[in-house]
Amino acid sequence: MSDASGARDERITAATLELLRTKGPRAVTVEAVAALSGVAKTTIYRRYSNRRDMLTASLSSVAEPEPLADTATLPIVTQWVAEQSRYVIDASIGAGGLAALLTDEDPEFTTLIRALLVEHRRRLAEALSRALTAERPRSELDVETVLDMIVGAYLAENARSGTARDDWTERVLSVIDAALGSGQQDRHRTSRSA
Template identity: 40%
Template sequence: MPHSTTGRGRPRLESTDQRILQAARELLREKGPAAVNIDSVAARSGVARTTIYRRYRGRDELMNAILEQLIDPAPVAPDLPVSEKLRWVLDRIRDILENRLGPGATAAIIANSDPEFTTAVRARLANRLSSLTELMNLDIKSGRLHATVDPDTVLGLLIGAYLAELLRFGSPRDGWMDRAVALLTPAVTQPRD
């Protein structure tokens, strides 16, 4: 079994680390940041509180470790036509909201129920989304997008549209992504002569 050492004492089992982080992620996704504390993580993971405290000095360190895993840098977008790139961006948004943050964390961010958590997530999201705005800026420079397109506004429209689908229907309806991309593509693309 893989393990790491941190000095004296028994070696740390990676499986224990994974159980702790998995339990914390589940609590965050399901119930939001208020549900993530050492006691609840211990109960969910089956790992003793003392073992968790050996790895994390407290809730703040544990939350930081979760966020580092949940919101990693955005992968580089493949060279795609504008409509397919918009779909790719929507897929990234879906991944962030559904698979990484989940409904509990997303609701906490919208409600700003834990301002410290909201600030930490926004900072990490800004970093991740900045690579997407850079891609759009490159498309503007190459003439694929209108010169008047504001990448942050486009991202806001895509995030807002996705959130609206979640609020209204619980999940995006069949074909919604195709319809959203078809609607937005002509609004942002540079017409070809």
């Protein structure tokens, strides 16, 4: 792929995600993406056979969580899980996609985004389970509920305030740390030494 081709693909992805975040999946059409990205419709159709392919490629680009070392401590993993959860909401579906997901206004989109979110969540759950097992082998903590609490806290703050405060991650992690009995000191110490 040439640099020009890569730049065009990035513009297509950015436009697709911008339309999804701000206006919902029904606003994501080849025509709208072409207008917002400045990439010709014919070029878009050469890359993607339809809207679903364009949405899939664009969402897949942000649904893959950044890798985390298998040896990361539980406080580092919980911080990573919170940051990845926030990122996938902010950088991919946004308010427009979330509204469509909750109302099922676009069933094709709902099916697509749920499949991507399930895969993203599986990876977060695996990392959290691994860290929890390594540090607290007898823990009966429900990892799925911890993930629900993190995402729910983020969505609730956005619903209540219109945005999440800059210190959202730290505030959520302080609650999780208290529940897990792990200290933020471990997170800060490991962050600085990494």
